[in-house]
Amino acid sequence: MPIHIIDRRLNPGGKSLENRQRFLRRAKSLVQGAVKKTSQERDIKDVLEGGEVTIPLDGMHEPRFRRDGGTRDMVLPGNKKFIEGDYLQRSGQGSAKDSGPGEGDSEDAFRFVLSRDEFVDLFLDDLELPDLAKRKIAHTESEGIQRAGYTTSGSPANISVSRTVRLALARRIALKRPRKDEIEELEAAIAACTDEDERVVLLAQLEKLKAKIKRIPFIDPLDIRYRRFETVPKPVAQAVMFCLMDVSGSMSEHMKDLAKRFYMLLYVFLKRRYKHVEIVFIRHTDRAEEVDEQTFFYGPASGGTLVSSALQAMHEIVRERFNPSDWNIYAAQASDGDNSYSDGELTGMLLTDKILPICQFFAYLEVGESGGSAFDLSDSSLWTLYERLRNSGEPLSMRKVSERSEIFPVFHDLFQRRETAQEKTAP
């Protein structure tokens, strides 16, 4: 009896992926709630790491007719001292073993592990980038190759055998090239032939066929076809994200931490929407400079505060390196709200005239000390300025944050789907 032994280990895994996705889709709202809850308890660094979530099983329950209660009979092994007619106390050893194992705890909650991608997907699912229409096709990024029919010339590596043979077959049929069995038949007839005259005729016929075979080749250079490929430019959307931060003395570590969290979320978010995302860090006191990430968050600096310097720097960098027709530009500014009074006008002008027109999105995040009640007393100078600009119709998003736990809701708030805005304009 033949026995087949098959190595399936190399088969593509993830056969259950589809089912898993269906399950997640079905449990979406539940899982999403769980994801947000989990992410709030986590550090930002591993906020998007995936991991275990627990959802209530209600709603994902698969009901069956099952019975409970009533009189029960059971046969058990391991009798040590009972004899017929004994009574066992119910609360004691007798009842410890009734319900099926695992039934109870799988009932109310359901734990499972999400992969990183699934986690990010669910985490950012209901968020949307504003003004997505402005995607640009970059010129350099990549060119893809794509099949484009057949050609009569090309490199031998690209010969299309099936097409070539097909054409050759068609040609042979069209030109009536004799087939091998025809010749064999004829040869057999010659061998069997006794009549000399007929033999001569047959021989002549055979010669003719053979000559014809020589004339009409099995595969002619005419038949050969090559697969043709074409290069096509592939559209690649790219984005640049500007992080602007006030690093003057008034910004505490806590405030910087808040800002950092926000930038990270923004980065993860952009990264999912665009294949290519660049980050530019600009820190400023009373003058601005472009720095690397480490210096941005941790480098010491002190001085006064001139917001316009950062905006000016951003404007220059955009002009030099990021042509707005090629790049989607996002900017997020974090500050404690202080600004030199005289700078207000310049800042407003730079924003309205130069920055906002080229940005997809400009967010201002005002960070405060933990506890944050001081916020409510009076608005900071920057807040007042931006608020005025926003009221005059500039596309500015601004929020105040003073606690770590607020970062995600604020982020969420800024990027949630804009259907509501459209609805407002519609009627």
Next chain:
Amino acid sequence: MTERLFEGADWDFHILQRITDACEEVATKDLGLDVYPNQIEVITAEQMLDAYSSVGMPLFYKHWSFGKQFAYHEASYRKGLMGLAYEIVINSSPCISYLMEENTATMQTLVIAHAAFGHNHFFKNNYLFKQWTDADGILDYLDFAKKYVMSCEERYGRVEVERTLDAAHALMSHGIDRYPGKKKLDLREEEKRAGRRRQHEEEVFNDLWRTVPKGASKTRSAISLERRRKLLGLPQENLLYFLEKSAPRLAPWQRELLRIVRHIAQYFYPQSQTKVMNEGTATYVHYRIMTKLHQQGRISDGNFLEFLQSHTNVVFQPEFDDQRFSGFNPYALGFAMMQDIERIVTNPADEDREWFPDIAGKNDVMGVLRDVWANYRDESFIAQFLSPKLMRHLRMFHLHDDPEERAGIRVDAIHDDRGFRRVRRELARQHDVGYIDANIEVVDVDLSGDRRLILHHHVIKGSQLNETDAKRVLQHLADLWTYDVALIEVDGNDKVLREYVVSPRPIPVAA
């Protein structure tokens, strides 16, 4: 002395082949087993998890509940709460056994002997499997089911299909024919039939029929109850079958889906009735094969000890007051009974001659066992072959728990002369699906009135349906039936204990 099959723990495909050949030699020559052709597949842990979530089948239609299973298994596996099975075996021809790649060479030998010969023989020869399953057709049928579900999703939308499948799954445990019908199930034919039916519908479709005015419908209120029941084939315990045939407003594709779920439930029906026997057979076979290979010197002493260790783990039966106890271990009980039968056949005591006059001292162990494996299921097997010696050995006793009884749980019978038969009868009953599954049947439909579907649950020993689940299942049932559904729980004296009435949810019905 014969050459060793392998040394140490490593194996390769060449060794697997040798192992399989050696096992086959013992299985066919010494044990006289009759098996389907074998196909052995080596898989990874991840693939094993995949297989878990599609009830062990190599292919299955897509449904979220399998994803849920997968997520659940994966989580508990990653946390180390659960080990994976060493193998999965599929009742098909050829018989497919999945082996985990992590297994050592000894374990692979054990698993091949267990699955590819033990289970395989049982699948091929047991009367339940012969009657209810079609090993040749199952893989093709599953392939058809998968494609059919997929095409339905394309045509009618995923949500609609999911809703139908959810409902069908809820009723799956009551979508089984418990009594053999007139003809054997032929899954290949099934698949062709579905195709033909669709084609026929397309060919004869004529939109004009819709416009033909209908005459006043004949009132047939005078149909007698008897006749109505006969027309509808009532009482009917196969709820899915009843819906497929008689639900008034289901679309043809929905009926086909119900049919698919029903066939699959039926395919697994014998497995649930033969757990003890099936595992007992496989364990007994692997034990015999391994011992023989060791005797022949094909397995070294060290490897044999490794085998014995896993074997004893598998057949371990904790006692009732042990923390690990969770009912009878089918491997342990099955293996113990098989060995006990071997003892009775070869070396019976007087007691055995009295209890088992047919087989005691017959000396043809394999002949007797093969006959047992072919002609019994768990319930009848235990009722027939559980010996007093084994009951004493396992120290079995019977508890009777009546909630009305204030004094507590009564010990009804123990492993003594007075109790043997009662203990055995009770244990057999515990393995009888007739007692395990709730007995629910469709008894009537009010055709002339509001088309209410009436079901009865015959309550045994006061054990009623779990309320929340019953309501949910009935909701699914009502959605398929599209009119009200009433479930009445009655006890042995036809006294009504409880009545559920559920109305269908307002959903867009495909007319």
